[in-house]
Amino acid sequence: MGEPSDKRPVIDADECTGCGLCVDVCEHEVLDLVDDIAAIVNAGECTGCADCAEECPVESITMT
Numbered sequence: 001m002g003e004p005s006d007k008r009p010v011i012d013a014d015e016c017t018g019c020g021l022c023v024d025v026c027e028h029e030v031l032d033l034v035d036d037i038a039a040i041v042n043a044g045e046c047t048g049c050a051d052c053a054e055e056c057p058v059e060s061i062t063m064t
């Protein structure tokens with residue numbers, strides 16, 4: 001698991017395929033699929049670990 005950081009994930013909805021891997025990997029249930037696109041639904045729980053970004057096969061999550 002990645003280390004906590006001040007960065008937060010930004011999802012490129014145009015690139016997201018809706019595979020759900022990022023949703024599954026996030027241990028804090030920050031992400032969910034909304035209309036088959038990954039979305040941040042629980043931002044307050046995000047630790048900035050970047051596990052979601054590393055998991056995404058199409059690199060549609062950027063940590064900023």
Ligand code: SF4
Pocket residue numbers: 008009025026027028029030031045046047048049050051052053
């Ligand atoms: S950075 Fe970590 S805690 Fe935040 S949404 Fe991604 S996997 Fe979840």
Ligand code: SF4
Pocket residue numbers: 011015016017018019020021022023037038055056057058059060061
């Ligand atoms: S892992 Fe990437 S492509 Fe899959 S749902 Fe998440 S953001 Fe979309």
